[in-house]
Amino acid sequence: MTRFAYVAPTSVEEAVSVLFDAKGVAKLLSGGTDLLVQLRAGRLRADLVVDTKKIPGMSGIAAEPGGGFTIGAATPCAVIGEHAGLVAAWPGVVEAACLIGSTQVQGRATLAGNLCNASPAADSVPALIAARAVVVVAGPEGQREVAVEKIVVAPGRTSLARDEFVLAFRLPPRPARAADAYLRLTPRTEMDIAVVGCGINLVLAADGSIASARVALGAVAPTQLLVAEAAAALVGHRLDAATLAALEAATRAACRPIDDKRGTIAYRIKVAGVLARRAAVIAYARAESRR
Amino acid sequence: MSKLHVAATINGEPAEFLCEPQQTLLDVLRDELGLTGTKEGCGSGDCGACSVILDDRVVCSCLVLAAEAEGARITTVEGLATGDVLHALQRQFLEHAALQCGFCTPGLLVAAKALLDRNPNPTETEVRYGLAGNLCRCTGYDKVIRAVLDAAAEMRGETVA
Ligand SMILES: Cc1cc2nc3c(=O)[nH]c(=O)nc-3n(C[C@H](O)[C@H](O)[C@H](O)COP(=O)(O)OP(=O)(O)OC[C@H]3O[C@@H](n4cnc5c(N)ncnc54)[C@H](O)[C@@H]3O)c2cc1C
Ligand code: FES
Ligand code: FES
Numbered sequence: 001m002t003r004f005a006y007v008a009p010t011s012v013e014e015a016v017s018v019l020f021d022a023k024g025v026a027k028l029l030s031g032g033t034d035l036l037v038q039l040r041a042g043r044l045r046a047d048l049v050v051d052t053k054k055i056p057g058m059s060g061i062a063a064e065p066g067g068g069f070t071i072g073a074a075t076p077c078a079v080i081g082e083h084a085g086l087v088a089a090w091p092g093v094v095e096a097a098c099l100i101g102s103t104q105v106q107g108r109a110t111l112a113g114n115l116c117n118a119s120p121a122a123d124s125v126p127a128l129i130a131a132r133a134v135v136v137v138a139g140p141e142g143q144r145e146v147a148v149e150k151i152v153v154a155p156g157r158t159s160l161a162r163d164e165f166v167l168a169f170r171l172p173p174r175p176a177r178a179a180d181a182y183l184r185l186t187p188r189t190e191m192d193i194a195v196v197g198c199g200i201n202l203v204l205a206a207d208g209s210i211a212s213a214r215v216a217l218g219a220v221a222p223t224q225l226l227v228a229e230a231a232a233a234l235v236g237h238r239l240d241a242a243t244l245a246a247l248e249a250a251t252r253a254a255c256r257p258i259d260d261k262r263g264t265i266a267y268r269i270k271v272a273g274v275l276a277r278r279a280a281v282i283a284y285a286r287a288e289s290r291r
Numbered sequence: 292m293s294k295l296h297v298a299a300t301i302n303g304e305p306a307e308f309l310c311e312p313q314q315t316l317l318d319v320l321r322d323e324l325g326l327t328g329t330k331e332g333c334g335s336g337d338c339g340a341c342s343v344i345l346d347d348r349v350v351c352s353c354l355v356l357a358a359e360a361e362g363a364r365i366t367t368v369e370g371l372a373t374g375d376v377l378h379a380l381q382r383q384f385l386e387h388a389a390l391q392c393g394f395c396t397p398g399l400l401v402a403a404k405a406l407l408d409r410n411p412n413p414t415e416t417e418v419r420y421g422l423a424g425n426l427c428r429c430t431g432y433d434k435v436i437r438a439v440l441d442a443a444a445e446m447r448g449e450t451v452a
Contacts, residue, residue, distance in 0.1 A: 006295065006312035006358045029356070036315070036354045037335045049312065051359060078348060102424020103402065104339055107348035108355070190423035191337070 001040050008051040012138045012167065015055060020140060020163040022048045028165050029053075030074050031108035033101065034117040052112075052165065061086060067173030070136075073112035073166040077124075081106070090171055091286060092180030092199055092279075096127035099184060102191055112166040118152045118223075121194045125152070125224045126216035127182040130199035133171050139164035149216075152223045177204040179286030181279045184218070185271050187262075194219045195263040198251075198275040202234070202283045210234045210284075215247070219262075220255040220272050227254040230276060239284050247280055248273035299360045301326070302370030310357040317341045317352040319360075320367060328368035328397045332426070339425035342398040342405075343367050349405035351424075368397035371404060380404060383442040384435070391429035399425045403439045411447055415440060 009015040019026050024047030029035055038044040052058050058074035061083050069086055080086060081098040100109045100123055114122045115135070128148045135146050140163055148169070151158050160166070180201040186192035197218030205211040215230035233246035257268035294309040301324070310319050317334075320326040320343070332338035334353045341352040344366040371378040380400050383389070390396045399422060406413060406421040413421065418439050419432070427435065444450075 001313040001315075003311070003313055006356060008358070008361075029359075032354050032356065032359075033336055033351075036356070039313075040334060049356070051356075053359070076348070101336065102339065103406070103421055104342055104349050104351045104424045105336055105354075107345070107350045190420065 001036075002042070002045060004039070004046045005048045006051065007048065008054040010054050010056070012055060015050060015052065015165065016138060016140055016163050018048075018050055019165065022050075022162075024048065026050055026162070028112075028116070030110040030113040031076060031105075032113075033105050033109045034113055034119075050165075058167070064170075064173075069171045071111060071169045071171070073168055074110055076107055077109050077111070078103075078106040080111070086171075089174045090131055090180060092182040092201065092283065093124070093127045093131050093133070093171065096124045096182035096184075096197070096199060099123045099182075111169055115148065115151055116158050116160070116166060118154070118156050118158050120155055120222055120224070121197065121219040122224075123182070123184055123194055123197055123218065126197050126199035126218040127180065128169065128199075129216035129224055129226050130182075130201040130214040131171055131180055132201070132214065133169050135166050136168040136170060137164050138167045143167065145170070149224065149226050155222055174290075175203060176291055177206075177287050178202065179283050179290055181282035181286065183275045183279045183282070185275060193262065196220055196257075196268050196271045196275055198272065198279045200276065200279040200283045202280070202287050204284070204287045208288070209236055209238055215251065215276060215280075217251065217254065217272055217276075220257040220268050222256075225254055227251060229254065234280065239280060244277050244280065248277050251276040295358045297358060297361050299362065300364045302366055308357070312356070312358055314357045315353050316343070316345075316355040316357045316360050316365070319357040320352060326367050326369050329401075330394055330397055332394065332398075337424075337426070338395070338398070339402060339422075340395055340398040342401040342425065344401060344405050344408075347405075347408070349402050366401065366404070368400050371400060378404070379442040379445045380407075380439065383438040383445065387434045387438040387441070389430060389434040389438040395425060395427040395429075399427065399435055403442070406439070407443050407446060411443060413440075413443060 026048040027046040077097040182199045184194040184197040201214040203212045213231040213234040217225045229250040237243040252273040255269045330340035332340035
């Protein structure tokens with residue numbers, strides 16, 4: 001790896017000022033499973049690496065009194081998968097986080113890194129968007145909260161200022177009859193990058209019809225897509241054949257994928273519709289069982 | 292650039308070293324501390340040959356900066372045996388001939404130890420998924436999986452068939 005300096009600030013304020021004062025390129029380090037690979041391959045250069053993990057409170061999961069959850073930005077995905085409360089309330093977010101890499105990668109990889117690496121194929125991002133997750137961002141003016149879908153602006157680029165970083169993710173409280181699901185297609189079951197990913201979050205009404213829905217897609221556009229038309233196809237209906245067909249059509253219509261070695265444009269569009277249908281069925285069944 | 296001073300616990304012993312900021316934990320284990328059991332296959336997190344246990348979780352040491360190890364507890368393959376007595380996993384790997392060239396073996400042993408530490412009674416499927424981050428070009432994995440399952444049984448005090 002090319003030479004860089006390393007600092008591990010021990011407070012949020014120190015981290016912000018280190019980022020602000022940095023000469024040249026400063027990169028934040030959470031699990032390092034994207035950053036160190038890129039630095040080593042020479043795809044990225046850094047003058048300063050700022051390790052977030054020594055800041056108190058960066059790692060860990062808190063169940064909020066109101067029913068939501070706060071997940072520290074440096075919490076490894078393996079820890080997310082072991083949190084019973086989170087698994088029960090947000091199974092889709094958890095399954096997306098736990099799809100990232102091997103056991104070794106799971107021990108390090110974080111949601112913040114997955115989001116801020118800004119890959120169109122990042123697995124946790126569609127699930128977080130579908131879940132209406134909010135990012136807590138620290139910066140010189142203090143903290144602000146931003147919807148996850150506002151962070152990635154282009155492949156490899158985020159909307160964060162150079163002296164801002166992600167402190168935590170907030171997941172909203174969960175009513176009864178609500179659940180989410182995430183599915184991705186990869187040629188093999190482990191250690192691969194999504195050809196398409198789809199996160200769906202449903203809240204059911206007492207009569208079993210869908211009261212509200214969020215549908216988000218990965219790897220079918222330069223950034224993750226929140227597909228309002230696909231959600232609209234679900235609201236007010238049960239998952240009958242016509243509703244699923246409308247969901248599939250709306251999902252396919254939103255896709256703007258590229259051709260690459262993982263899949264052609266036509267294949268990705270087709271698969272996006274299939275995954276949306278299947279994820280909706282899973283989320284619906286989970287929601288029904290959470291009365 | 293000045294070197295960083297790092298103090299950690301490696302295989303139960305206090306260890307101190309100086310490192311460059313860009314050196315990985317793998318670089319330091321092998322090149323500074325002489326712990327060459329941990330191998331470098333890919334350097335990109337794909338092969339698992341560099342697996343070590345860092346604060347109770349198996350990680351790729353090629354994707355950890357040495358500086359991040361400050362205050363951490365690390366177990367490498369050298370820490371598995373107790374004196375001259377091999378760990379059950381090491382014995383079962385020999386028993387099953389679960390290696391040919393052996394390059395992947397330290398990483399597999401460490402990853403398998405981490406797996407059994409968390410789950411002493413895994414199914415075959417759990418072992419296969421749990422070790423999916425460890426690539427082996429020689430064995431075809433079957434013998435590895437059987438060695439891990441038999442080591443688990445032995446460690447639970449069951450007689451191995
Ligand atoms: C073998 C292997 C398999 C993988 N498989 C998958 C997979 O299946 N699915 C998938 O989606 N990804 C996969 N990845 C990619 C990677 O593991 C994930 O994207 C992971 O979530 C990155 O998290 P991290 O904490 O390691 O990020 P880091 O490498 O620490 O950081 C990634 C980027 O985010 C920035 N960043 C980190 N923390 C913050 C913060 N708090 N605030 C602002 N910016 C920050 C960094 O500066 C960097 O640009 C894989 C990687 C490897 C090596
Ligand atoms: S050398 Fe670390 S995963 Fe291959
Ligand atoms: S024994 Fe040769 S790579 Fe596994």
